[in-house]
Amino acid sequence: xxxxxxxxxxxxxxxxxxxxxxxxxxxxxxxxxxxxxxxxxxxxxxxxxxxxxxxxxxxxxxxxxxxxxxxxxxxxxxxxxxxxxxxxxxxxxxxxxxxxxxxxxxxxxxxxxxxxxxxxxxxxxxxxxxxxxxxxxxxxxxxxxxxxxxxxxxxxxxxxxxxxxxxxxxxxxxxxxxxxxxxxxxxxxxxxxxxxxxxxxxxxxxxxxxxxxxxxxxxxxxxxxxxxxxxxxxxxxxxxxxxxxxxxxxxxxxxxxxxxxxxxxxxxxxxxxxxx
Amino acid sequence: xxxxxxxxxxxxxxxxxxxxxxxxxxxxxxxxxxxxxxxxxxxxxxxxxxxxxxxxxxxxxxxxxxxxxxxxxxxxxxxxxxxxxxxxxxxxxxxxxxxxxxxxxxxxxxxxxxxxxxxxxxxxxxxxxxxxxxxxxxxxxxxxxxxxxxxxxxxxxxxxxxxxxxxxxxxxxxxxxxxxxxxxxxxxxxxxxxxxxxxxxxxxxxxxxxxxxxxxxxxxxxxxxxxxxxxxxxxxxxxxxxxxxxxxxxxxxxxxxxxxxxxxxxxxxxxx
Numbered sequence: 001x002x003x004x005x006x007x008x009x010x011x012x013x014x015x016x017x018x019x020x021x022x023x024x025x026x027x028x029x030x031x032x033x034x035x036x037x038x039x040x041x042x043x044x045x046x047x048x049x050x051x052x053x054x055x056x057x058x059x060x061x062x063x064x065x066x067x068x069x070x071x072x073x074x075x076x077x078x079x080x081x082x083x084x085x086x087x088x089x090x091x092x093x094x095x096x097x098x099x100x101x102x103x104x105x106x107x108x109x110x111x112x113x114x115x116x117x118x119x120x121x122x123x124x125x126x127x128x129x130x131x132x133x134x135x136x137x138x139x140x141x142x143x144x145x146x147x148x149x150x151x152x153x154x155x156x157x158x159x160x161x162x163x164x165x166x167x168x169x170x171x172x173x174x175x176x177x178x179x180x181x182x183x184x185x186x187x188x189x190x191x192x193x194x195x196x197x198x199x200x201x202x203x204x205x206x207x208x209x210x211x212x213x214x215x216x217x218x219x220x221x222x223x224x225x226x227x228x229x230x231x232x233x234x235x236x237x238x239x240x241x242x243x244x245x246x247x248x249x250x251x252x253x254x255x256x257x258x259x260x261x262x263x264x265x266x267x268x269x270x271x272x273x274x275x276x
Numbered sequence: 277x278x279x280x281x282x283x284x285x286x287x288x289x290x291x292x293x294x295x296x297x298x299x300x301x302x303x304x305x306x307x308x309x310x311x312x313x314x315x316x317x318x319x320x321x322x323x324x325x326x327x328x329x330x331x332x333x334x335x336x337x338x339x340x341x342x343x344x345x346x347x348x349x350x351x352x353x354x355x356x357x358x359x360x361x362x363x364x365x366x367x368x369x370x371x372x373x374x375x376x377x378x379x380x381x382x383x384x385x386x387x388x389x390x391x392x393x394x395x396x397x398x399x400x401x402x403x404x405x406x407x408x409x410x411x412x413x414x415x416x417x418x419x420x421x422x423x424x425x426x427x428x429x430x431x432x433x434x435x436x437x438x439x440x441x442x443x444x445x446x447x448x449x450x451x452x453x454x455x456x457x458x459x460x461x462x463x464x465x466x467x468x469x470x471x472x473x474x475x476x477x478x479x480x481x482x483x484x485x486x487x488x489x490x491x492x493x494x495x496x497x498x499x500x501x502x503x504x505x506x507x508x509x510x511x512x513x514x515x516x517x518x519x520x521x522x523x524x525x526x527x528x529x530x531x532x533x534x535x536x537x538x539x540x541x542x543x544x545x546x547x548x
Contacts, residue, residue: 010447010448010449010485011448012447012448014434014435014448015447015448020542021538021542021543021544022538022542022543022544023544023546024543024544024545024546025546027545028543028545030540030545031540036545039547101383102381105381105383105384105387109387112391167287167289168286168287168289169284169285169286169287170284170285170286170287171283171284171285172284173284260310261295261310262304262309262310263302263303263304263309263310263311263312264304264309265294265295266294266295266296266297266300266302267294267295267296267297268296268297268298268300268301269296269297269298270297270298270299270300270301270318270319270341271298271318271319271341272319273301273316273319273321274319274320275320275324276320276324276325276328276329
């Protein structure tokens with residue numbers, strides 16, 4: 001029975017509309033006319049005129065940022081991905097390398113791994129949400145001490161605030177590097193970054209914990225009116241270059257030579273041998 | 277300008293020295309400690325499992341640590357069959373087809389399609405919340421929960437209505453295949469309490485043009501079988517993988533022109 005013969009009594013107008021045509025609010029390639037992106041003609045307006053990172057941000061959020069903000073994001077991209085295969089996403093790159101997968105497979109697998117609640121880009125959502133809410137609370141009259149106390153209450157009194165403290169180490173060398181970039185590019189301090197440092201001081205005093213790079217990025221980009229989801233979108237592939245590097249390191253060695261394990265290197269904790 | 281190096285110190289966190297597992301035990305060969313001469317799954321010799329058990333039984337054992345009862349094996353196997361293929365219209369299958377026709381390396385087809393299937397909209401991302409919803413409400417009256425859902429959930433002005441995780445409309449109506457799946461598995465002796473409760477709930481909601489979604493049925497059956505909520509979501513991907521792969525591979529040998537590329541008149545660039 002063809003669809004025209006179906007006796008239809010349900011409203012399918014939405015799907016009928018989108019079945020008929022493909023719609024885009026971003027742009028596309030009109031053959032013979034050009035390639036368009038958020039109102040820009042890509043070949044005339046963007047190529048050779050703006051940086052790759054500006055276009056990456058344009059594609060992520062639909063707005064073209066000023067050059068120096070894109071340069072700042074490029075610098076933080078360098079901070080957030082380095083070639084150490086002990087880092088979780090990088091290790092996936094190395095394991096792919098030892099399995100002789102393609103570089104693309106390895107890199108996207110590592111990027112996907114970093115879509116994690118524990119590290120990588122996803123915690124930025126919580127980090128940005130925290131500092132943006134904190135500024136709202138601060139402006140309503142809450143003290144820094146109260147903001148920290150309220151946040152800690154959610155985790156049984158522990159300082160588990162996204163953007164502060166980090167796994168493996170105390171302190172974060174990347175903040176100092178980025179402060180250098182921030183000043184070099186001429187950015188002044190905004191209300192979110194100012195409060196982030198005040199929160200850090202409170203945490204240092206009470207728990208000996210520091211701000212981490214998530215907290216710094218969250219505060220800085222909040223000062224530039226970006227939402228939690230927009231910041232997550234901008235950082236979708238942030239770990240890619242370190243993953244590629246770790247893949248290549250393992251790929252260039254003999255197959256199977258990255259972190260090989262003997263049978264007894266695995267601790268078996270399960271049921272004893274049994275018969276069917 | 278020389279940058280100072282910030283003080284960074286290592287935490288005293290204790291990381292494991294070894295990977296550990298309760299699932300798999302490999303017995304090394306006496307000649308080479310890297311080569312296994314026997315593998316056991318939750319204690320059973322793998323070769324003996326191959327000789328004495330079905331694939332479905334071993335799959336259940338792998339995730340649940342014990343072989344299934346006859347009733348559990350039957351309902352699990354039927355679920356694997358019913359959800360084996362989301363069908364060629366499903367976005368995940370379309371991703372597989374696009375990868376296939378685009379001459380993507382065939383070993384990438386499944387990871388690509390499964391990433392699409394991981395979505396929150398009627399995909400694997402909906403399964404874990406569906407399990408939690410069913411578990412949270414199973415002791416309540418389905419009629420009262422249905423009433424509460426209708427009262428508290430706002431039907432969107434356009435698009436499908438997800439009245440609860442795993443329960444909603446499908447292209448504006450009841451997903452008839454999901455309804456059939458639930459009916460079929462409810463007829464089996466291994467039918468669990470979550471599936472039975474969900475059947476009552478969807479009956480109460482019938483007048484709202486919503487019902488079981490496939491994600492909800494999968495959530496109910498898998499949770500009834502004892503799989504953990506987060507495992508149910510990933511298993512949903514595993515169960516659907518054969519169909520995704522089959523459609524992707526079907527297109528591997530076809531020319532790129534065999535898949536639609538809409539003409540410009542059917543592509544609308546919207547401007548403010």
